[in-house]
Amino acid sequence: MLTIWGRKTSSNVQALMWAVGELGLAYERHDVGHRYGGNDTPEFLAMNPNGTVPVLRDGEGEFLWETGAVLRYLAARYGSPAFWPEDLHKRTHIDKWAEWSKLNVALKFTAPIFWRVVRTAPEKRDAAAVVAALGELGRFLDIAETQLEAHEFIAGDDFTLADIQFGHVLYRYFDIDIERAERPALRRYYETLEGRQPYREHVMVSYEELRVI
Secondary structure (H helix, E strand, C coil), rough: CCEEECCCCCHHHHHHHHHHHHHHCCCEECCHHHCCCCCCCHHHHHHHCCCCCCCCCCCCCEEEEEEHHHHHHHCCCCCCCCCCCCCHHHHHHHHHHHHHHHHHHHHHHHHHHHHHHHHHCHHHHHHHHHHHHHHHHHHHHHHHHHHHCCCCCCCCCCHHHHHHHHCHHHHHHHHHCCCCCCHHHHHHHHHHHHHCCCHHHHCCCCCCHCCCC
16 A cells, blocks of 8 residues: 555645556555645654655555655556666667656746746736747657657657656646647647546646635
8 A cells, every 4th residue: 555645736646656557556645745744744754855846655564755766656557568678778868758748848837837826816917928938848848749749749759758747737737727839749748648548647637726816
């Protein structure tokens, strides 16, 4: 049994929970962070001194934090060879796209765009900064578009850990009120993810509690 600490509206928690759902693992999740609080208590900081979510414990094992590391742990322990290959070169290829997704898509979307559009009061929003951030993100979405024109998924023709890191931000990207360039392959990919039950359950989650009005 996995125990997970982190609110369901956290994008990092959503990535973790999506992976848990895809792997079919039993879990218990506790809402922590944002309006739920609890991530600055001595008990939580003993698990994760950074005070961030998610935190995962597998049975009676060590408390694990940093989403990418936790995802790789689950993939290595519970994933299929297609999801996280044993072959070093094949696994590194997937990890390359996972890291690329985290650094160049998730991080360039969440704070520079999503926070400015949803988590900032309308009178304080910087429309020019959002446009600039969309331009920066677009450079990398164009790379994804080229990759997805040739492959069904972001790292190839199998669903892998890289899709968790890349795809978990796409629900919000396509849902919020922003200008989006036409990228047919990316749209096709997103619609494929929408057809996956764990994605609908753990990623396509209302973010209204985060909205500042």
